[in-house]
Amino acid sequence: MKLLTKAQYDKLLENGRRQAPLKGTEGELDFAPVVKLFNAYGAGTWLLTELDPDEPDIAWALADLGMGCAEFGTISLSELASLRHPLGFTLIERDRSWEASAPVSAYIRASVEAGHIIDHLPAEQQSSQAL
DSSP states (O other): OOSSOHHHHHHHHHHHHHHGGGTTSTTOOOOOOOEEEEETTSSOEEEEEEEOSSSTTEEEEEEEOSSSOOEEEEEEHHHHHHOBOTTSOBOEEEOTTOOOOSOHHHHHHHHHHHTSOOOSOOGGGOOTTOO
């Protein structure tokens, strides 16, 4: 399975283009995550919000590698795609049924508090203001 569908890739790239001129300012956009990736055979979850328009292999994501510390930063899509089980099959998969219900800031708050990614927010933490 491919990590991203064409529609997800296009949305992540569009988000990155919209965010680029605002990066590092108070005007940064708070996108809803577009896709959830996970390690099907161990720890590791990533909620992707955007791609770097200058380096589209680099994604911004809320990441949890299973060490009790969720953080928002950049990841390499090609590195994730290259991770293999000792028997040769791909480790990282896309959660085809997951949809974001809030902006990434809500997932960050809930995940930092919990010590791991919370990918299904309680109703009171969901917001219709996600971009």
